Amino acid sequence: MSGEHADRPNGRETNANRRAVLAKRVDAGTADLEEIEQLAAAAGYEIAGRITQTREEDAAYLLGEGKVEELAELVSRTDATHVVVDNDMGPYQTFNVGKKLPEGVEVVDRFTLILEIFAERARTRKAQLQVELAELRYELPRAEAKASLAKRDERPGFMGLGEYDESVERDIKRRISDIREELSSIAKTERARREERRASGFDLVALAGYTNAGKSTLMRRLAAELDVEENADRHPDLGTTAESEDMLFTTLGTTTRRAELDRRDVLLTDTVGFISDLPHWLVESFESTLDSVYRADLVLLVVDASEPVREMREKLVTCHDTLHERNRAPICTVFNKVDRLDEGELAEKRSALSTLAPNPIAVSATEGTGIDALRERVEAELPDWERERLVLPMTDETMSVVSWIHDHGHVETESYAGDQVTVEFEAKPAIVSKARSKAGELTPVDA
Numbered sequence: 001m002s003g004e005h006a007d008r009p010n011g012r013e014t015n016a017n018r019r020a021v022l023a024k025r026v027d028a029g030t031a032d033l034e035e036i037e038q039l040a041a042a043a044g045y046e047i048a049g050r051i052t053q054t055r056e057e058d059a060a061y062l063l064g065e066g067k068v069e070e071l072a073e074l075v076s077r078t079d080a081t082h083v084v085v086d087n088d089m090g091p092y093q094t095f096n097v098g099k100k101l102p103e104g105v106e107v108v109d110r111f112t113l114i115l116e117i118f119a120e121r122a123r124t125r126k127a128q129l130q131v132e133l134a135e136l137r138y139e140l141p142r143a144e145a146k147a148s149l150a151k152r153d154e155r156p157g158f159m160g161l162g163e164y165d166e167s168v169e170r171d172i173k174r175r176i177s178d179i180r181e182e183l184s185s186i187a188k189t190e191r192a193r194r195e196e197r198r199a200s201g202f203d204l205v206a207l208a209g210y211t212n213a214g215k216s217t218l219m220r221r222l223a224a225e226l227d228v229e230e231n232a233d234r235h236p237d238l239g240t241t242a243e244s245e246d247m248l249f250t251t252l253g254t255t256t257r258r259a260e261l262d263r264r265d266v267l268l269t270d271t272v273g274f275i276s277d278l279p280h281w282l283v284e285s286f287e288s289t290l291d292s293v294y295r296a297d298l299v300l301l302v303v304d305a306s307e308p309v310r311e312m313r314e315k316l317v318t319c320h321d322t323l324h325e326r327n328r329a330p331i332c333t334v335f336n337k338v339d340r341l342d343e344g345e346l347a348e349k350r351s352a353l354s355t356l357a358p359n360p361i362a363v364s365a366t367e368g369t370g371i372d373a374l375r376e377r378v379e380a381e382l383p384d385w386e387r388e389r390l391v392l393p394m395t396d397e398t399m400s401v402v403s404w405i406h407d408h409g410h411v412e413t414e415s416y417a418g419d420q421v422t423v424e425f426e427a428k429p430a431i432v433s434k435a436r437s438k439a440g441e442l443t444p445v446d447a
């Protein structure tokens with residue numbers, strides 16, 4: 001199974017005729033439509049109109065009933081084909097709102113929208129399975145609700161669903177369990193590959209952060225030129241390009257490349273961005289993709305520092321929440337896009353966010369500023385290497401052990417005297433102990 005890679009969406013033409021009215025409800029304050037607008041654009045919708053409301057949730061319609069009528073009127077006037085709602089909607093609310101709208105107009109909530117984007121970009125088997133799992137988990141409670149209502153009312157056609165029985169629910173559950181099984185076997189393969197890379201002396205650094213923070217751009221900046229041919233067999237996901245675009249969720253899968261650092265051999269992994277207000281089942285469906293972050297040796301948490309402090313704070317909180325439970329690696333915050341702000345603004349943001357983002361490294365991935373400092377920081381934050389001095393007897397195997405040490409650690413001195421080689425080097429503790437046992441296995445020629 002080859003690794004996933006970022007792909008430019010190519011199915012967007014097919015969505016060209018989708019026109020959406022955006023709707024959002026908030027309990028207090030004013031509703032901010034910026035992110036849902038970006039999501040709708042990323043999913044290929046043209047924006048036909050906007051409606052917001054500040055009030056408590058209406059149990060039947062989400063928005064107030066009067067507001068829904070206003071919405072229906074706006075939809076007809078603008079000839080919209082969809083209503084995109086930036087709230088979590090229950091199945092009944094979706095149904096009720098849909099009934100008020102002109103015939104054929106579909107209601108899409110925030111999660112469905114994100115799933116549409118993911119579905120369109122899923123290129124690998126793993127990504128496709130994850131999307132399908134998320135879709136089914138979205139459907140399951142809806143199917144259960146319909147099944148129990150149909151049973152109670154003895155109306156199989158309830159909610160205009162046509163023929164319906166409990167077998168739909170059973171099929172969903174069976175498919176979910178099949179997908180989980182396949183995904184977990186893919187995850188196992190990936191875990192084995194990660195361990196193999198660690199065992200060959202690589203430190204694993206993951207780029208994490210809110211969607212559109214600049215992770216993929218930074219990845220390209222840090223990545224060394226790579227001989228793809230040479231690595232194609234051993235590391236199937238090395239060498240694929242990490243694309244950048246000013247769009248949410250440009251990257252869906254994971255891409256791993258070698259980073260160019262002085263002393264340590266680092267593999268850098270770029271992956272899907274985080275976003276706020278995702279239900280746990282959606283995050284869980286993408287769990288094995290996020291494993292590359294959770295199981296890294298160091299996480300670089302990339303933040304778009306050109307945004308206002310309030311947004312940076314909200315996005316940092318989302319990122320820490322997503323990382324919180326499963327991540328074990330140290331986190332180093334990277335303030336990206338600093339080409340868009342002056343020294344004063346940067347200093348203000350540093351101090352305003354010092355609790356959530358202690359001691360951040362400021363960089364511009366596009367301009368290349370701060371990149372050397374970031375490289376140094378990465379080396380400083382990676383778990384310490386051990387220092388060792390081994391004296392090896394000269395045998396037929398000795399030079400291959402020496403070159404193994406060169407490949408897996410950082411050799412400081414190497415000296416030859418008589419029938420002995422002395423190697424002083426630094427490496428991960430596991431590598432040092434392996435080197436010791438390799439040295440112990442060397443039998444001097446005259447022994």
Ligand SMILES: Nc1nc2c(ncn2[C@@H]2O[C@H](COP(=O)(O)OP(=O)(O)OP(=O)(O)O)[C@@H](O)[C@H]2O)c(=O)[nH]1
Nearest residue numbers: 211212213214215216217244245249250251273365
């Ligand atoms: N001005 C400026 N723009 C940047 C910088 N880094 C990235 N960008 C832009 O920000 C946008 C998003 O960059 P990406 O690298 O795609 O971001 P990402 O975090 O990988 O985003 P997703 O994969 O969509 O989650 C692109 O338009 C980049 O050109 C930077 O240092 N300065």
Ligand SMILES: [Mg+2]
Nearest residue numbers: 215216250251
């Ligand atoms: Mg990306």
